[in-house]
Amino acid sequence: MEYKKILKRKKLKITPKRIAIINYFLKKDKYATPFDVWIYLKKNFKKIGLPTIYRNLEEFEKIGILTKIKGEENRFYYGICKMLNKKHHHHIICTSCHKISDFELCNFEQIKGEIEEMTNFEIKEHQFFLKGICKDCKEGGVNEKI
Amino acid sequence: MEYKKILKRKKLKITPKRIAIINYFLKKDKYATPFDVWIYLKKNFKKIGLPTIYRNLEEFEKIGILTKIKGEENRFYYGICKMLNKKHHHHIICTSCHKISDFELCNFEQIKGEIEEMTNFEIKEHQFFLKGICKDCKEGGVNEKI
DNA sequence: ATCTAAATAGAAATAATTTCTATTTAGATA
DNA sequence: TATCTAAATAGAAATTATTTCTATTTAGAT
Numbered sequence: 001m002e003y004k005k006i007l008k009r010k011k012l013k014i015t016p017k018r019i020a021i022i023n024y025f026l027k028k029d030k031y032a033t034p035f036d037v038w039i040y041l042k043k044n045f046k047k048i049g050l051p052t053i054y055r056n057l058e059e060f061e062k063i064g065i066l067t068k069i070k071g072e073e074n075r076f077y078y079g080i081c082k083m084l085n086k087k088h089h090h091h092i093i094c095t096s097c098h099k100i101s102d103f104e105l106c107n108f109e110q111i112k113g114e115i116e117e118m119t120n121f122e123i124k125e126h127q128f129f130l131k132g133i134c135k136d137c138k139e140g141g142v143n144e145k146i
Numbered sequence: 147m148e149y150k151k152i153l154k155r156k157k158l159k160i161t162p163k164r165i166a167i168i169n170y171f172l173k174k175d176k177y178a179t180p181f182d183v184w185i186y187l188k189k190n191f192k193k194i195g196l197p198t199i200y201r202n203l204e205e206f207e208k209i210g211i212l213t214k215i216k217g218e219e220n221r222f223y224y225g226i227c228k229m230l231n232k233k234h235h236h237h238i239i240c241t242s243c244h245k246i247s248d249f250e251l252c253n254f255e256q257i258k259g260e261i262e263e264m265t266n267f268e269i270k271e272h273q274f275f276l277k278g279i280c281k282d283c284k285e286g287g288v289n290e291k292i
Numbered sequence: 293a294t295c296t297a298a299a300t301a302g303a304a305a306t307a308a309t310t311t312c313t314a315t316t317t318a319g320a321t322a
Numbered sequence: 323t324a325t326c327t328a329a330a331t332a333g334a335a336a337t338t339a340t341t342t343c344t345a346t347t348t349a350g351a352t
Contacts, residue, residue, distance in 0.1 A: 013298060013349050035339080049301040054340065056299095070216035074309060075339060092267050101265045111253050119247050120281040121238050129273040135266040159318050159329060181308080195332040200309065202330095220340060221308060 002084065003065060010063045020044060021056050022065065030098040031069055031079035067091055067102075069129075094134035101134075148230065149211060156209045166190060167202050168211065176244040177215055177225035213237055213246075215275075238276035242283040 003022050007014050020041055025032070032040075038053045057078050060066040064084060069077040069091070079100035083089045089104045108126050116123055149168050153160050166187055171178070178186075184199045203224050206212040210230060215223040215237075225246035229235045235248045254272050262269055 011298095015299065015349070017300075033339090047301060051302080051341075052300055068218075072214075074222070076220070092261070092265055092269070094267065095270065101267065103261055103265050105257050105261050105264065107253050107257050111251050115238070115249055115251050115276065116278075118251065119238055119249050121240065121247065121276070121278040122284055123238070123276050123278040124241065125277040127273070127275040127277075129275075130261065130267070130269050131271040131273075132262075132267040132269040138268055157329095161318070161330065163331075179308090193332060197310075197333080198331055 006063060006065060006084065012059065012063075017041075017045070017048060017052055018056055021053065021060070025066065025078070025080035029080065029100070031077045031093055031100045032098070033075050033077055035075075037078075067100075069093065069100075090128045090130070092130035092132060094137055095131050096133055096137040099134045099136070152209060152211060152230065158205065158209075163187075163191070163194060163198055164202055167199065167206070171212065171224070171226040175226065175246070177223045177239055177246045178244070179221055179223055181221075183224075213248075215239070215246075236274045236276070238278055240280035240283055241277050242279055245280045245282070247280070 003026075004014055004019075007018065012018070021037060024037055024040060034050065034053045034057055037057070038048065038050045041048050041053070057066060057068075061068045061078065065081060066078045067081045069079060071077055079091065079093070081091075081102060083102050083104065087104060088106060089102045090106060091100055091102050093100045106128060108128065112123055112126075115121075150160055150165075153164065158164070167183060170183055170186060180196065180199045180203055183203070184194065184196045187194050187199070203212060203214075203222075207214045207224065211227055212224045213227045215225060217223055225237065225239070227248060229248050229250070233250060234252060235250045236252060237246055237248050239246045252274060254274065258269055258272075261267075
């Protein structure tokens with residue numbers, strides 16, 4: 001499992017709690033809050049602390065295993081990052097079932113120069129983020145929030 | 147002042163606190179937290195409550211006068227929205243001096259179809275956000291955070 | 293098998309935001 | 323211009339999400 005290698009490479013211990021968190025995201029394939037993750041993992045562990053979840057999610061985001069999503073509400077979400085080689089990529093989420101997916105396509109470079117001219121800024125970073133409806137929710141329709 | 151017209155149109159009273167908040171953003175031309183705005187306006191008013199700032203910023207974001215920025219830190223920022231006709235646009239911020247600017251250029255439509263094919267999502271919304279260094283900070287150099 | 297630095301648990305604290313209630317006020321109306 | 327009232331406000335308190343702290347446990351190096 002490649003994630004263990006990443007942890008090793010980043011000199012992070014491979015603890016049961018860490019493995020469980022990563023597996024949670026791999027299995028669910030959806031984005032979630034620290035609290036979501038904690039509630040779920042409480043079923044599998046005799047003891048598991050919410051601060052542990054918070055710290056690990058932040059660590060995983062730092063090393064590129066997870067992506068951090070800042071929604072409209074006052075809380076952070078996290079989602080699995082499948083493109084692990086620091087390849088340039090972005091994410092799309094299903095607003096219905098919370099599925100998250102990453103993709104590489106990005107044509108920002110084509111308009112970067114023109115935006116720089118227009119705004120008189122030197123651009124250092126771009127954030128590109130999509131929301132939509134995934135295939136399952138398109139077909140099922142049952143989860144669609146009207 | 148066009149913002150008063152927008153308030154009227156949205157059936158919001160034109161109160162001194164509201165005018166002061168809008169003027170704050172027009173004058174500063176930078177993004178700020180509710181707390182930043184509150185600290186600044188406390189100098190101009192005998193009484194002004196932080197909940198009033200919070201509620202008004204949220205209201206202004208709803209009606210398009212302000213844009214809401216969720217940074218890496220656990221708090222919301224707001225910035226003025228100069229393109230008021232609900233024209234499609236995005237924002238760029240200066241990470242040095244907090245200046246915010248909006249721009250219309252966007253070539254997302256060119257790759258939308260391809261991303262939909264690739265991800266099997268039906269895209270409903272895209273967020274596009276830039277960070278960089280503004281002209282003043284490029285030239286001055288003094289504010290640059292190394 | 294031992295040792296120790298990293299990780300963890302749980303409690304508490306912090307910080308940002310939201311809610312609540314009493315009071316004030318913008319502006320509609322007569 | 324005076325009156326009235328629903329919207330807006332102030333301030334306190336509560337809520338919620340996150341972070342910090344300290345004692346204990348444990349992954350993994352030796």
